[in-house]
Amino acid sequence: MVSTQKEGASLGGIFAALPTAFGCGGELDPDALRRLIASLMSRGVEGFYVGGSTGECFLLSERERMESLETVLGTVDGKVPVAAHVGSLSTEGAVALAKHAAKAGVAAVSATPPLYFSYELDEILGYYQDIVQACGLPLLVYNIPAFSGRNFGIQGLTKLLNIPGVVGLKHTSMNLYELERIRTGFPQKIIFSGYDEVFVAASALGADGMIGSTVNLMPELFIAMRKHIREGNIAEARKIQHRVNSVIECLADGSFFPALKYALDRAGFPCGECRRPFQPIPEQRKAAIASRLADYGIAQ
DSSP: OOOOOOTTTTOOEEEEEOOOOBOTTSOBOHHHHHHHHHHHHHTTOOEEEESSTTTTGGGSOHHHHHHHHHHHHHHHTTSSOEEEEOOOSSHHHHHHHHHHHHHHTOSEEEEOOOOSSOOOHHHHHHHHHHHHHHHOSOEEEEEOHHHHOOOOHHHHHHHHHTSTTEEEEEEOSSOHHHHHHHHHHOTTSEEEEOOGGGHHHHHHTTOOEEEESGGGTOHHHHHHHHHHHHTTOHHHHHHHHHHHHHHHHHHTSSOHHHHHHHHHHHTTOOOOOOOTTSOOOOHHHHHHHHHHHHHTTSOO
C-alpha cells in the first residue's frame, strides 16, 4: 500500500512570517518579539517562519539571525513548529545557519536560492543538497521569483523537490498554475502559499497552508478563511480574502515592510523601524494605513 503520510507531517497550517524586532538604536529587541509571538499563539497561529523576507534576513548579521531564532524558539517552547530561513549568499553561510538551527531545535529549515550571481540550476541543486546534508532537517525550498530573480519553472521545481530531504515548497509566487502542477505531481510534499492575498485560490489548488507577513496583523482572518475552505464555504472565504486584500492593498502602496511594521505598531506590537536602506514611511501614508486598519477593526 502506498503511504498517504505527507513528508514534514508536522508542517502545514497558518504560519506567521515573523518580523525582526529592533529597538530605538537598531539593536535586536527580544522582548518586543516575545510579546508579538505570545499574542499570535494565543490567537491560534499554528507555526512560525523566522528570518525570511519579513524578518529582513539579508539586512541582519549571521549572529543576529541566530539570536533572533533563539528568541523565537525559547518563546514558543515547543508548542508549535518553527521553520528557520537559512538562505545566504554563500553555501558556507547557509550551512552555518542551518547547523545552528538544527542544534537550536527547529522543525525545519528553508532557504531562498543563492542570490546575485547567475548560477546554473545544477549549482543551485548542490546548494540545497549541501544544506540538507549539513543539518539533517526537512527543508522547504523558498520559491520567490520576484525577490530572488530566479524563475525555476515546473521542471526546475520538480528537480528541487526530488532532492532527498526537501519536503516541500514555500511558493511565494502568483503563478498558481505551477502550484497546481506541483501539487498534482508531488501529493506527499508540503506546499505553503507565500502570498497572503491569494490564500483562498492557493488553498483551492492544494496548498497545505500559508506562511504570511500579514498573519502577524490579522491571524484570525486567515484562520477563519481556512475554516470556511475546509467546510466548502468558498463564498464566505472569499469575503474574508477581500477584507484581507483591502488591508494588503494599502500596505503595498509603497514600500511594504516598513508599512507592515507601522501597522503592527498601530495594533499594539511595536517592532521598531526597518533597517536601511528601507526608510520610514511618510506621514501621509501613515494616516492612510491607520484609517484602513480602523475601518477593518484591526487597530484604532
